[in-house]
Amino acid sequence: MDPNQRIARISAHLNPPNHLDQMCDDGSGLRRVGCRAKGGSPGFKVAILGAAGGIGQPLAMLMKMNPLVSLLHLYDVANAPGVTADISHMDTSAIVRGFLGQSQLEEALTGMDLVIIPAGVPRKPGMTRDDLFNINAGIVRTLSEAIAKCCPKAVVNVISNPVNSTVPIAAEVFKRAGTFDPKKLMGVTMLDVVRANTFVAEVMSLDPREVDVPVVGGHAGVTILPLLSQVKPPCSFTQKEIEYLTDRIQNGGTEVVEAKAGTGSATLSMAYAAVKFADACLRGLRGDANIVECAFVASHVTELPFFASKVRLGRCGIDEVYGVGPLNEYERMGLEKAKKELAGSIEKGVSSVKK
Numbered sequence: 001m002d003p004n005q006r007i008a009r010i011s012a013h014l015n016p017p018n019h020l021d022q023m024c025d026d027g028s029g030l031r032r033v034g035c036r037a038k039g040g041s042p043g044f045k046v047a048i049l050g051a052a053g054g055i056g057q058p059l060a061m062l063m064k065m066n067p068l069v070s071l072l073h074l075y076d077v078a079n080a081p082g083v084t085a086d087i088s089h090m091d092t093s094a095i096v097r098g099f100l101g102q103s104q105l106e107e108a109l110t111g112m113d114l115v116i117i118p119a120g121v122p123r124k125p126g127m128t129r130d131d132l133f134n135i136n137a138g139i140v141r142t143l144s145e146a147i148a149k150c151c152p153k154a155v156v157n158v159i160s161n162p163v164n165s166t167v168p169i170a171a172e173v174f175k176r177a178g179t180f181d182p183k184k185l186m187g188v189t190m191l192d193v194v195r196a197n198t199f200v201a202e203v204m205s206l207d208p209r210e211v212d213v214p215v216v217g218g219h220a221g222v223t224i225l226p227l228l229s230q231v232k233p234p235c236s237f238t239q240k241e242i243e244y245l246t247d248r249i250q251n252g253g254t255e256v257v258e259a260k261a262g263t264g265s266a267t268l269s270m271a272y273a274a275v276k277f278a279d280a281c282l283r284g285l286r287g288d289a290n291i292v293e294c295a296f297v298a299s300h301v302t303e304l305p306f307f308a309s310k311v312r313l314g315r316c317g318i319d320e321v322y323g324v325g326p327l328n329e330y331e332r333m334g335l336e337k338a339k340k341e342l343a344g345s346i347e348k349g350v351s352s353v354k355k
């Protein structure tokens, strides 16, 4: 092919020059960030908001490896160009584009099928997730307003803490914009399930890949309620094991925050969990059957407007929200504690948008 034609073909896929203007001439033509490799498969368009952060970077890397993704938009208020240039050199088929700062947010979101939000500050030792509310509520609100405007039909995965409040914030923003679809908004609680599977496998000497622990309620302290009576494969725990496991699962995040000693919270296991959940959402959107995962969603399972439980994912997002199933006395008591704390966190999120 004529070199000029080749350059023109490549250029057709490029970012506008104000994004990532990284060009190099290797003698055979121009290569720029944002080109689709030959053989790139049709797939879904995914945006990560907060893509240059501790979670965002490994999440971006893992999503670039996902064959269901055809276009990956990486948005952040800092360092998006460097992360995008780096990730874009991976020889997988997804096109990667970077977007830096508020002025490029709308472009980052336009046309997206799935938006994943890990933007926001993480905890330091001694803090609760709710201590992040003042900063992260505003970030999630701004991002949600842009989603309502630019990709109102996208599935949204909220990672930013406190999830028990940020999901109600996003819902309230969407309601105000007239775009709220409860099937499309999910708080990511997959890390609680990932931890529960790991810790149960350790105690029972099982392969964690074969363990499935439902974790319901929410994503903070006592609101994280593992249902050990429903573990698959069926396991019989002593009361001491139940108390050890429940405590460790509820405080898994704090365990990492303390080990990281002021440098942040879980990032790598979170990126793994986020990708596991995002992949489930994409398989659902593709029409795969029986995709069931736990998530914090708009719900009628309890009297609360939001609650984490198993959901079945489908072509429209959430096809079905499952109830908690039969609980034992210990779990019933845990549920009451969880609901009490959840009610306050949900209300805090909702009322912050109404102010």
Ligand SMILES: NC(=O)c1ccc[n+]([C@@H]2O[C@H](COP(=O)([O-])OP(=O)(O)OC[C@H]3O[C@@H](n4cnc5c(N)ncnc54)[C@H](O)[C@@H]3O)[C@@H](O)[C@H]2O)c1
Residues within 6 Å of the ligand: 049, 050, 051, 052, 053, 054, 055, 056, 075, 076, 077, 078, 118, 119, 120, 121, 122, 123, 132, 136, 139, 142, 158, 159, 160, 161, 162, 163, 188, 189, 190, 191, 192, 219, 264, 265, 266, 267, 270
């Ligand atoms: N749901 C969960 O299970 C779970 C697990 C771990 C962490 N988290 C939460 O995820 C969030 C991110 O954690 P992290 O370790 O990646 O933090 P981080 O500080 O390493 O990264 C956050 C990123 O967000 C970006 N950012 C800040 N404001 C933004 C805005 N307005 N728009 C776009 N990007 C913005 C920052 O520039 C940074 O790159 C925290 O709130 C943390 O508590 C949730």
Ligand SMILES: O=C(O)C[C@H](O)C(=O)O
Residues within 6 Å of the ligand: 122, 123, 129, 161, 191, 252, 253, 254, 256, 257, 265, 266
């Ligand atoms: O604990 C945190 O602050 C981060 C996250 O929610 C986690 O569970 O690891």
